[in-house]
Amino acid sequence: MAETLYDLVVIGAGPGGYVAAIRAAQLGMRTAIIDKSFLGGTCLNIGCIPSKALLDSTHKLLELQHHFADHGINTGEVKVDLTKMLARKDAVVNKMTNGVGMLMKKNKIDYLPGFGRIVAPGSVEIKSKDGTRTVATKRILIATGSEPIALPSLPFDGKKIISSTEALSLAKVPGRMLVIGAGAIGLEMGSVWSRLGSEVVVIEFMDRILPGMDQEMTNSFLRILEKQGLKFHLGTQAESAKIVGDKVQVVRKQGEQRETEEADVVLVAVGRRPFTDGLGLENLGIEKDKRNFVRVNPHTYETTVPGIFAIGDAIGGLMLAHKAEEEGVAAVEIMAGKAGHVNYRACPNVVYTHPEFAQVGLTEEDAKKERGEVRVGKFFFLGNGRAVAMGDAGGLVKIIGDAKTDRLLGVHIVGPHASDLIAEAVVAMEFASSVEDLARAFHAHPTLAEALKEAALGVEKCAIHM
Numbered sequence: 001m002a003e004t005l006y007d008l009v010v011i012g013a014g015p016g017g018y019v020a021a022i023r024a025a026q027l028g029m030r031t032a033i034i035d036k037s038f039l040g041g042t043c044l045n046i047g048c049i050p051s052k053a054l055l056d057s058t059h060k061l062l063e064l065q066h067h068f069a070d071h072g073i074n075t076g077e078v079k080v081d082l083t084k085m086l087a088r089k090d091a092v093v094n095k096m097t098n099g100v101g102m103l104m105k106k107n108k109i110d111y112l113p114g115f116g117r118i119v120a121p122g123s124v125e126i127k128s129k130d131g132t133r134t135v136a137t138k139r140i141l142i143a144t145g146s147e148p149i150a151l152p153s154l155p156f157d158g159k160k161i162i163s164s165t166e167a168l169s170l171a172k173v174p175g176r177m178l179v180i181g182a183g184a185i186g187l188e189m190g191s192v193w194s195r196l197g198s199e200v201v202v203i204e205f206m207d208r209i210l211p212g213m214d215q216e217m218t219n220s221f222l223r224i225l226e227k228q229g230l231k232f233h234l235g236t237q238a239e240s241a242k243i244v245g246d247k248v249q250v251v252r253k254q255g256e257q258r259e260t261e262e263a264d265v266v267l268v269a270v271g272r273r274p275f276t277d278g279l280g281l282e283n284l285g286i287e288k289d290k291r292n293f294v295r296v297n298p299h300t301y302e303t304t305v306p307g308i309f310a311i312g313d314a315i316g317g318l319m320l321a322h323k324a325e326e327e328g329v330a331a332v333e334i335m336a337g338k339a340g341h342v343n344y345r346a347c348p349n350v351v352y353t354h355p356e357f358a359q360v361g362l363t364e365e366d367a368k369k370e371r372g373e374v375r376v377g378k379f380f381f382l383g384n385g386r387a388v389a390m391g392d393a394g395g396l397v398k399i400i401g402d403a404k405t406d407r408l409l410g411v412h413i414v415g416p417h418a419s420d421l422i423a424e425a426v427v428a429m430e431f432a433s434s435v436e437d438l439a440r441a442f443h444a445h446p447t448l449a450e451a452l453k454e455a456a457l458g459v460e461k462c463a464i465h466m
Contacts (some may be wrong), residue, residue, distance in 0.1 A: 006032050010032070010034065014145045014256065015040075020141055022109070027333070029335075035114045039100040039158055042147075045093055054192045063353055071122060122148025143324065160264075162266070169221045174264035176264050179267045187202070194228065200231070204232065205270075249261070273280050273415060286303045286305050294310040320349065346361070348425075356416070361425070373404070378398050379418065379452075385445075386448050388416065388448065397455040398455060425438075
């Protein structure tokens, strides 16, 4: 017998799940949320938040070591207390997850710890250390997120061959680290340990870093990362690995040539896969695609079984926390009879290295395929007074507009605070802005945001400071 009747039960307490639960509660639904591990999910506990804490700490170290003297600030010998740095990271995580717990209580959402399995439409079984219970619900939302992809040739052992989870808590700085995969996770965690003193070598199967982002910008970004000391082998496959003593030996293949790389630690960061194992989806007839993503109606987020919905990494697309959040809100608003909607064209994507790399909309390659003729404007931060004053003038802004209509199609930023600057472009694209709208809007002086204005002016070949 089911214990309690809910209007909505959310399985997964990551950003997509807990945000959906809050919105459902705001709309008057009696809501429960289930998670086998912790409130906040991967993002808050072993993903977005702890990695950004370490990126911030190590960026401060980099500034102290290499740039403070330029400002006339002399500090003497710099020492790193890795234990304290990791403890600070953990404290940040605890503060955020406790905050999610307070939000659950504030919104009268029942948190049901344990592993959730859908027994039937309207029925969810929860297994925990305290036993098994079943709850009844009118609707179910799957928000179970994703997990790191393991390579058969480099199986995780959690010590020498690790995922991003273990890379957040290494007890000491490895002398040499191999990173398999030049996506956002690999570049961010590679940057963290490089700044702490590790020699970082990145192996990427594709012939470029950050596949899916604008290629001209990634080429520029690659040169910046190489100047920081990261080494890259592109178009290269990691074929096998074996542990010899306290080292890992990885055979990498480029074309027909094979070489062996030796490292103290190998971080495998080749992407993530949906986590839907054990949910009982197959027994219910819920369809998945060939990559194991749950199939949903793109307008309602309902699966092939009525009353069961899914969002976030479980359904594919951009595997980003903010994308999952927007889908969660849209899904429950549609359940409540409102007009929930997600504009995927205006979803930003950010790599939190330094400089940061942020983009929204179409790459130049995709814009040309979709629209034919496009116009491009660029502006380098070297011409931006605020960036020069900060001593942080690397990178550029690139703006893509439709040649016929002037519609803003894409904005790409490599530079300081790109993750914050991209928000202006997101809003502009949400309101279907023209490039001219962006170019004619006031931008306070001196600010980094002026670089966006100048790039927009550059589309018409009338940038002022270039």
